[in-house]
Amino acid sequence: MIDIDYQVLNQTAAELRGIVIETSCKAGVPHLGSCLSCIDILTALYWGTLDDMPSRIGRPDRDRFILSKGHAAPALFQVLARKGMFPLDMLDNLARYGENGTLFGEHPPAHGIPGVEAATGSLGHGLPIGIGMKLASRMRGYNNRVFVLMSDGECNEGSVWEAAMMAGAQKLERLVVVIDFNKWQATGRSEEVLALSPLADKWRAFGWSACEEDGHDIKALSERFCTVPDGSGKPIAIIAHTVKGKGVSFMEDDNNWHYRVPTQDEVISARRELGLI
Amino acid sequence: MRNIFAKELTAHATDNDRIVMLSGDIGNRLFDDFKKVAPNRFYNCGVAEANMIGMAAGMAMMGFHPVTYTITPFTTIRCLEQIRIDLCYHNLPVVIVGTGSGLSYAELGPTHHSCDDMGVLRILPNMTILSPCDPIEVKLALKAALEHDGPVYLRLGKKGEPALHREPPVFAIGKAITLRPGNDVCILGTGPVLAEALTAAKMLENECVSTRIESVHTVKPLDTALLGEIFNTFKLVVTLEEHSLIGGLGGGVAEWLADNSGYSGRLLRFGTADRFFEEIGTQEYAREVFGLTAEHIFAGIRNALQ
Numbered sequence: 001m002i003d004i005d006y007q008v009l010n011q012t013a014a015e016l017r018g019i020v021i022e023t024s025c026k027a028g029v030p031h032l033g034s035c036l037s038c039i040d041i042l043t044a045l046y047w048g049t050l051d052d053m054p055s056r057i058g059r060p061d062r063d064r065f066i067l068s069k070g071h072a073a074p075a076l077f078q079v080l081a082r083k084g085m086f087p088l089d090m091l092d093n094l095a096r097y098g099e100n101g102t103l104f105g106e107h108p109p110a111h112g113i114p115g116v117e118a119a120t121g122s123l124g125h126g127l128p129i130g131i132g133m134k135l136a137s138r139m140r141g142y143n144n145r146v147f148v149l150m151s152d153g154e155c156n157e158g159s160v161w162e163a164a165m166m167a168g169a170q171k172l173e174r175l176v177v178v179i180d181f182n183k184w185q186a187t188g189r190s191e192e193v194l195a196l197s198p199l200a201d202k203w204r205a206f207g208w209s210a211c212e213e214d215g216h217d218i219k220a221l222s223e224r225f226c227t228v229p230d231g232s233g234k235p236i237a238i239i240a241h242t243v244k245g246k247g248v249s250f251m252e253d254d255n256n257w258h259y260r261v262p263t264q265d266e267v268i269s270a271r272r273e274l275g276l277i
Numbered sequence: 278m279r280n281i282f283a284k285e286l287t288a289h290a291t292d293n294d295r296i297v298m299l300s301g302d303i304g305n306r307l308f309d310d311f312k313k314v315a316p317n318r319f320y321n322c323g324v325a326e327a328n329m330i331g332m333a334a335g336m337a338m339m340g341f342h343p344v345t346y347t348i349t350p351f352t353t354i355r356c357l358e359q360i361r362i363d364l365c366y367h368n369l370p371v372v373i374v375g376t377g378s379g380l381s382y383a384e385l386g387p388t389h390h391s392c393d394d395m396g397v398l399r400i401l402p403n404m405t406i407l408s409p410c411d412p413i414e415v416k417l418a419l420k421a422a423l424e425h426d427g428p429v430y431l432r433l434g435k436k437g438e439p440a441l442h443r444e445p446p447v448f449a450i451g452k453a454i455t456l457r458p459g460n461d462v463c464i465l466g467t468g469p470v471l472a473e474a475l476t477a478a479k480m481l482e483n484e485c486v487s488t489r490i491e492s493v494h495t496v497k498p499l500d501t502a503l504l505g506e507i508f509n510t511f512k513l514v515v516t517l518e519e520h521s522l523i524g525g526l527g528g529g530v531a532e533w534l535a536d537n538s539g540y541s542g543r544l545l546r547f548g549t550a551d552r553f554f555e556e557i558g559t560q561e562y563a564r565e566v567f568g569l570t571a572e573h574i575f576a577g578i579r580n581a582l583q
């Protein structure tokens with residue numbers, strides 16, 4: 001267990017929000033609502049759960065994290081940077097976000113960025129890869145955990161449920177799916193597009209141990225992540241209830257921010273609301 | 278391109294109640310007018326593209342003419358077997374529309390690029406591939422696709438592509454359209470990248486090289502009558518596409534040339550290299566990296582002519 005000051009982590013999350021919003025404006029990168037929605041989850045994972053980063057990055061038995069909702073890459077990149085996963089010259093590359101020739105784009109790439117375990121961006125790929133990693137870990141005798149962060153719209157994909165059945169059959173108790181359940185997908189309410197609920201019960205029916213959490217409560221999330229495996233012998237699905245655009249009043253629950261890029265003025269208002277200026 | 282597509286589709290749907298629109302959770306607001314005109318013939322299929330294609334097949338079997346729409350790799354390669362069996366094997370009238378084709382979404386990374394879509398779909402029996410070069414051709418290609426009794430893949434760029442045709446040409450599936458007459462070299466191009474060819478032609482003109490340009494909007498079936506004529510007439514024939522050199526227009530022309538002996542014309546192909554575009558940047562930057570800009574085309578042709 002890591003000794004954690006959650007006040008500091010809440011501040012970390014606010015700063016991450018600020019820099020992601022600024023970068024979106026500067027580089028013209030969309031998916032801001034999607035990033036803000038999962039920043040507390042990422043903070044709980046990287047500061048409250050996946051300890052010893054980045055020193056374990058070269059070890060084959062390290063914990064793995066896959067951002068299956070790859071369009072939240074702008075958030076992941078800032079998290080990895082703050083965790084010290086990149087050398088300094090790569091931070092220059094990050095500062096040039098949006099310019100021709102940088103490594104940092106709208107989705108996590110397959111090569112070049114330490115800490116990105118798999119290229120994502122096409123939805124519905126992360127969980128099958130995570131299962132492969134966990135089964136491989138089991139064959140090698142590693143006790144590591146594999147975390148996969150998915151979005152609710154992503155659960156539309158059939159590949160998610162093929163994977164869910166596999167993990168259930170294999171009783172992968174150190175495999176964790178976190179669902180950033182913000183109730184929106186790209187062009188509509190997730191519940192209206194495809195019948196998603198009861199989401200926790202769906203995972204249970206597929207052989208998983210499922211629970212629901214406040215996806216913005218970093219303490220509750222960290223504590224939940226640290227009780228993996230949970231003794232049920234099953235893979236774990238955490239339905240994290242979130243608000244798309246969380247942290248900035250004029251972005252919260254407004255799906256225009258799936259695509260919209262903020263103006264300079266909006267960046268300032270947002271940073272003010274986040275207590276950063 | 279996508280705006281004219283949405284507008285024209287809405288117009289067709291007003292008169293033709295066989296048209297059903299299936300969208301893969303993409304195109305926010307783009308289909309608002311369609312939904313007004315035909316509220317019962319619009320389905321947001323969610324992020325579930327394989328299911329979307331299967332659904333389209335079922336509707337087509339019942340007499341409808343479905344149109345599927347999302348970002349190109351997700352409505353093509355993501356659901357390839359559904360396209361192969363449900364659409365092509367049954368030979369059903371379904372229009373698959375891919376938006377952001379080629380390197381249109383260069384900034385989004387390789388998951389969203391599609392320089393392999395035509396290669397993969399061209400192998401499938403019964404498939405027709407339409408790759409219009411500008412908004413005018415989009416309008417005409419959509420009309421032709423909706424009149425075609427079999428699967429059609431309509432390959433679109435993004436939005437804001439310039440008009441390359443001065444006035445609406447006659448459009449028929451499988452029949453290329455002359456964009457510019459010329460005598461010394463002939464460029465067979467497909468898609469919005471033809472804008473680069475037009476600029477290259479002007480640069481060549483300054484060097485007294487006269488360039489003919491054909492918009493090969495139908496990549497399958499190829500306009501073989503035109504190929505015969507062109508390879509008889511020109512010493513240098515050039516293909517141009519925002520797609521891999523493997524499997525697309527250049528690949529198809531090379532196959533045809535290998536099968537048809539007796540032509541003296543030389544083939545020079547411009548397309549993307551056999552690798553993922555991992556550099557982040559704009560579409561213009563991506564074209565620069567792959568040598569698909571007017572300057573590269575001009576230089577390549579000038580070299581080949583020497």
Ligand SMILES: Cc1ncc(C[n+]2csc(CCOP(=O)(O)OP(=O)(O)O)c2C)c(N)n1
Nearest residue numbers: 034121122123151152153154184185186302
């Ligand atoms: C296979 C696939 N289809 C479509 C897309 C385009 N796309 C990007 S994000 C998104 C949906 C976003 O909603 P959700 O998955 O709920 O994530 P959120 O942004 O709400 O966190 C879609 C359809 C994609 N990236 N991958």
